[in-house]
Amino acid sequence: MKKKRKLKKGAFLLALVLILGIAGITVYFTYDLFLTDNSPQEQEKSALEKLEDQGIKPVSKENFVNEANTLLSKGYTPDEINQIYEYMSDKNILAILDAPYKDLKEFYKISNFEFSKLERYISYQENNNVSMQDAVTQVNLNLDEKFYETIETISDPDAVTVLVNKSHALPSDYVPSNLVSIPSYPNYQIREEAVTDFENLLAAAKLENVFIIPYSTYRSYDKQNKLYNNYLNRDPVEVVDTYSARPGHSEHQTGLALDVRSSTLSDNLTDEDYEWMLNNSYKYGFIIRYPKGHSEITGYQEEPWHLRYIGIEHATKVHELGITYDEYYDLYLTSH
Numbered sequence: 001m002k003k004k005r006k007l008k009k010g011a012f013l014l015a016l017v018l019i020l021g022i023a024g025i026t027v028y029f030t031y032d033l034f035l036t037d038n039s040p041q042e043q044e045k046s047a048l049e050k051l052e053d054q055g056i057k058p059v060s061k062e063n064f065v066n067e068a069n070t071l072l073s074k075g076y077t078p079d080e081i082n083q084i085y086e087y088m089s090d091k092n093i094l095a096i097l098d099a100p101y102k103d104l105k106e107f108y109k110i111s112n113f114e115f116s117k118l119e120r121y122i123s124y125q126e127n128n129n130v131s132m133q134d135a136v137t138q139v140n141l142n143l144d145e146k147f148y149e150t151i152e153t154i155s156d157p158d159a160v161t162v163l164v165n166k167s168h169a170l171p172s173d174y175v176p177s178n179l180v181s182i183p184s185y186p187n188y189q190i191r192e193e194a195v196t197d198f199e200n201l202l203a204a205a206k207l208e209n210v211f212i213i214p215y216s217t218y219r220s221y222d223k224q225n226k227l228y229n230n231y232l233n234r235d236p237v238e239v240v241d242t243y244s245a246r247p248g249h250s251e252h253q254t255g256l257a258l259d260v261r262s263s264t265l266s267d268n269l270t271d272e273d274y275e276w277m278l279n280n281s282y283k284y285g286f287i288i289r290y291p292k293g294h295s296e297i298t299g300y301q302e303e304p305w306h307l308r309y310i311g312i313e314h315a316t317k318v319h320e321l322g323i324t325y326d327e328y329y330d331l332y333l334t335s336h
């Protein structure tokens with residue numbers, strides 16, 4: 001009898017221990033789940049929420065929280081961090097994480113900076129000894145690629161400020177609608193907008209004993225095509241491309257370009273006449289489109305004889321800045 005009672009007591013104690021044990025474990029886990037956030041997932045979640053509170057959009061990427069916090073500690077604003085994750089490759093994000101903040105900040109201040117091209121700017125700047133501003137402008141002009149690699153068809157060919165170069169082509173059927181003869185040289189045609197200013201330029205030059213004669217003005221797409229192909233019979237393509245535009249890429253098709261010569265030469269300007277042109281043509285709305293020392297930007301050898309009409313206001317600014325029209329166009333006439 002005594003033994004039986006002892007057994008009952010033992011079973012009761014065992015049950016009690018089990019019940020208390022289960023209850024204890026339950027309390028422990030409940031506490032852990034609801035009252036603490038010590039698990040790695042919880043920590044990650046709350047860190048992400050902290051970033052979101054500051055305006056940083058979460059990105060599903062391993063290590064995002066760490067990276068975003070590193071960028072914050074480097075001084076990037078939440079907006080900048082959002083842009084970085086929107087546009088950049090993983091490779092460049094790693095590069096930025098290693099780089100000081102100023103390297104990127106300077107890009108943000110550049111007016112013609114386009115974030116989607118940031119990777120190209122960074123690698124262009126690494127490979128060329130240029131300022132960040134120049135890296136941006138030159139990449140915008142596709143100079144990080146081979147000439148003629150990317151070609152955009154011009155949508156506003158009638159604009160007096162139209163940019164025609166190796167990456168901006170005129171439609172093959174484009175013919176200016178207002179070509180007129182130059183009164184003093186009726187065999188040559190240019191756009192009506194440029195005629196009076198050209199006559200004024202000739203008159204002003206004459207007063208200073210500079211005698212200029214036009215010898216090639218408007219050229220159709222077909223004429224440029226024949227010209228370019230004739231040159232190909234003479235020189236390899238890499239050479240021809242430095243002195244002749246491929247069809248669609250010639251400013252002569254706009255009716256706003258003129259090749260002029262000194263009265264004493266058949267196809268060029270004397271040094272004195274060129275000097276006069278450099279110092280004065282802008283007053284009449286004309287620029288020397290392919291000046292000396294800018295071949296890497298324009299893609300052409302120096303052409304003292306090639307004038308391009310862009311109007312007095314813009315020609316004056318291009319003259320004052322001493323930059324090519326390609327750069328001027330990207331800096332001041334394109335929206336970014």
Ligand SMILES: [Zn+2]
Nearest residue numbers: 257258259306
């Ligand atoms: Zn020309």
